[in-house]
Structure formats: C-alpha cells, structure tokens
Amino acid sequence: MSSNYAAELNVALLAVQRATQLTKSVFHQNAKGTLNKSDASPVTIGDFGAQALIISALQANFPNDEIVAEEEAKDLRENGKMKDLVWSLVQDAKLSDQGAEQTLGGTINGANKMLDIIDKGDSKGGSSGRIWAIDPIDGTKGFLRGGQYAVCLALMVDGDVKVGVLGCPNLPVSDSEPLREGIGADASDEEGKFGVLFSAVQGQGAQSRPLSKGGLAEAKTINMAPISNVSDATFCESVEAGHSSQGDAANIAQKLGITKPSVRMDSQAKYASIARGAGDLYLRLPVRKDYVEKIWDHAAGDLIVREAGGQVTDVEGQRLNFRLGRTLKENKGVIAAPKDVHSHVIQAVKEVLSAKQ
Numbered sequence: 001m002s003s004n005y006a007a008e009l010n011v012a013l014l015a016v017q018r019a020t021q022l023t024k025s026v027f028h029q030n031a032k033g034t035l036n037k038s039d040a041s042p043v044t045i046g047d048f049g050a051q052a053l054i055i056s057a058l059q060a061n062f063p064n065d066e067i068v069a070e071e072e073a074k075d076l077r078e079n080g081k082m083k084d085l086v087w088s089l090v091q092d093a094k095l096s097d098q099g100a101e102q103t104l105g106g107t108i109n110g111a112n113k114m115l116d117i118i119d120k121g122d123s124k125g126g127s128s129g130r131i132w133a134i135d136p137i138d139g140t141k142g143f144l145r146g147g148q149y150a151v152c153l154a155l156m157v158d159g160d161v162k163v164g165v166l167g168c169p170n171l172p173v174s175d176s177e178p179l180r181e182g183i184g185a186d187a188s189d190e191e192g193k194f195g196v197l198f199s200a201v202q203g204q205g206a207q208s209r210p211l212s213k214g215g216l217a218e219a220k221t222i223n224m225a226p227i228s229n230v231s232d233a234t235f236c237e238s239v240e241a242g243h244s245s246q247g248d249a250a251n252i253a254q255k256l257g258i259t260k261p262s263v264r265m266d267s268q269a270k271y272a273s274i275a276r277g278a279g280d281l282y283l284r285l286p287v288r289k290d291y292v293e294k295i296w297d298h299a300a301g302d303l304i305v306r307e308a309g310g311q312v313t314d315v316e317g318q319r320l321n322f323r324l325g326r327t328l329k330e331n332k333g334v335i336a337a338p339k340d341v342h343s344h345v346i347q348a349v350k351e352v353l354s355a356k357q
C-alpha cells in the first residue's frame with residue numbers, strides 16, 4: 001500500500017501548532033515551573049503540557065501507532081501543584097478553529113488521564129512499524145533563556161523518517177531576517193513577525209508556513225541556499241558548549257576558509273534555519289565520548305533538511321540511524337550541509353577530529 005501521508009502530516013502540523021500555543025503561554029509567564037531531571041537537564045511545565053497535547057492528538061487519530069517521547073509523568077505524579085499547573089495549561093490550549101480542534105480529538109478527560117497520556121511516550125522505538133518521535137520542547141535551556149526552541153514531531157515507518165514537523169515560535173517569519181539567537185524573553189509576537197511551522201514528507205519536499213492560532217496558514221516550499229564556495233558559508237552550532245564542541249567547530253571553519261562568525265542557536269531551529277536558506281551548515285560535534293544522541297532531537301530536522309536539498313550525517317559521514325531504539329547509538333555528532341558541499345565538510349571534520357586523537 002502506498003501512502004502520501006497527507007492525513008499524518010495534517011494531524012502533525014495541527015498538533016504541533018496547538019502545542020506551541022501552550023509553550024508560548026508559558027514563555028510569557030515568569031514562573032516556568034522548572035525541575036531538574038536525573039541527568040541535571042531542565043524540564044518545565046511547558047514540556048509536560050506540550051507532550052500531553054501532542055500524544056492525545058496522535059492517539060485520537062492513530063491509536064495503534066507507537067510513541068517515543070522525551071518526557072515522563074513521574075515528577076508530576078509526585079508533585080500535585082505542578083500537575084495542576086500543567087493541567088490548567090492543557091485545558092486552555094485550544095486552536096481557535098473548531099474544525100482543527102475536532103481533528104485533534106477534543107479535550108483530555110481529566111488531570112490523571114493527562115498523566116497516563118504523557119506516559120504513553122515510552123515506546124522502545126526500533127526498526128519496524130509506525131513510531132512517532134516527540135520532543136515537546138527541544139532546547140529547553142534556550143526556552144528558559146528567551147532563545148530559540150522547537151516543538152518537534154516525526155513519524156518513522158520501519159525505521160525511516162516519513163513525516164517531520166518543527167514548530168519554532170521564536171524564529172522570524174521572514175526567511176531573509178538575519179539569524180539570531182532568540183527574541184528575548186520580553187519580546188512581543190503580536191505583529192505576527194515570529195513563529196514558523198516547518199514540515200516535510202519523504203519524497204515531497206519541505207515547506208514552511210507562519211504559525212497560526214487557528215487553522216493552518218498557507219505553506220510555501222523551502223530550499224537550502226545554493227552555495228558554490230563553502231568558504232562563504234554561515235554555520236550554526238549549539239549555544240551550550242556542553243552539547244557541541246565549539247573549539248572543534250572553529251577549527252573546522254578555519255580549515256574550510258570560513259570567516260563569518262558562527263550563529264549559536266538552541267534546538268532543531270538550526271536544522272530549520274539552514275533548510276530555509278538562513279544559514280548553510282549545522283555542525284554538532286561530540287563533546288563527550290559517552291553521550292548518545294536521542295532520536296527526538298533529530299528525526300524531524302533530518303528529514304526537513306534532506307527534503308530541502310541537504311545531506312545529514314554524523315561526523316563520519318554515516319546517515320543518522322533511527323532504527324536502533326530511542327537513541328542514535330551508532331552515530332556520533334551531526335553534520336548537515338547542502339548536498340554539493342557535504343563531502344567537503346566531512347573531509348574537514350575528519351581531519352580536525354583525527355588530529356585530536
């Protein structure tokens with residue numbers, strides 16, 4: 001049976017759009033209800049709420065699909081006050097378009113049901129069947145800082161990413177705005193200048209549209225910027241030095257003759273930015289040997305960049321392998337670049353990383 005994934009794309013777009021309503025309301029709130037997880041990374045009421053909303057929409061439409069999501073409800077089960085905060089956010093997050101809300105399956109039936117829904121994202125992942133990957137807020141540290149963040153959703157079928165959606169509330173609507181770290185915690189989005197919904201379906205190209213509070217806005221096709229000389233490239237990297245080696249990135253840039261300063265940006269907004277031609281390369285260079293990347297941090301961005309004319313691999317030039325469970329355990333780092341220059345970039349990456357050993 002062939003599928004163009006139109007229904008999956010529509011549900012994914014609307015689910016992410018609705019979840020960004022919730023994350024934006026937390027973003028404009030002073031208290032973000034932050035907890036530290038066992039790995040010392042932060043999670044907020046926004047992460048929990050967005051995950052609940054997205055899973056409930058997927059369950060309403062595709063009840064047999066599996067789900068790999070970043071968060072679990074344990075901390076909320078132990079903290080009634082936080083549970084109530086998340087529940088009230090989830091009840092308030094509604095798209096103004098009735099048809100869209102209907103598509104998403106209506107409201108969740110109570111706060112305890114919401115916790116069970118959050119815990120439905122515990123699939124082990126793998127290489128067979130339909131599996132969704134959710135990062136309810138990618139770049140939580142950026143989200144807390146007023147930087148970039150992304151609500152991320154991807155559908156994998158038999159280990160291949162078929163549909164990818166990224167909601168980026170703090171990216172400018174215009175593709176030609178200069179790349180920047182964020183909009184600042186107190187910035188207003190009233191004029192509709194910020195907020196973009198990116199998507200791709202395998203074999204169908206990549207698109208973007210402004211985020212809306214109701215139904216889906218009109219989409220346009222996006223492409224990576226044509227680049228003839230890699231020395232003219234702008235590259236994106238993580239803000240957190242603990243997530244990607246900024247020293248290695250500087251050495252790779254030097255080897256490639258790149259003189260423009262890198263743009264540091266949190267989250268999969270990096271993949272989205274290069275896919276729309278705002279920036280050219282995304283370098284994520286391992287800092288620690290023992291860190292394994294998570295599939296929800298890359299699945300949507302990987303497809304969107306490849307469908308916009310790019311190539312995405314690890315630092316050794318291997319494609320990201322989403323078939324191995326919740327992590328990318330056979331890959332180290334990420335190098336995303338326009339197809340024509342990708343092998344040239346990998347060459348420089350290999351030279352710099354092997355010189356370190």
Ligand SMILES: Nc1ncnc2c1ncn2[C@@H]1O[C@H](COP(=O)(O)OS(=O)(=O)O)[C@@H](OP(=O)(O)O)[C@H]1O
Nearest residue numbers: 137138139140141238239240242243265266267291
């Ligand atoms: N040590 C280490 N190395 C690499 N990656 C790590 C590491 N620790 C955490 N993470 C994951 O990084 C995700 C955020 O990546 P970013 O590119 O947004 O990093 S940064 O915020 O710009 O620094 C972040 O995703 P979120 O938790 O969804 O924010 C983590 O999954």
Ligand SMILES: [Mg+2]
Nearest residue numbers: 041042070140
């Ligand atoms: Mg996290």
Ligand SMILES: [Mg+2]
Nearest residue numbers: 135138139297
């Ligand atoms: Mg993440």
Ligand SMILES: [Mg+2]
Nearest residue numbers: 070135137138
């Ligand atoms: Mg996250």
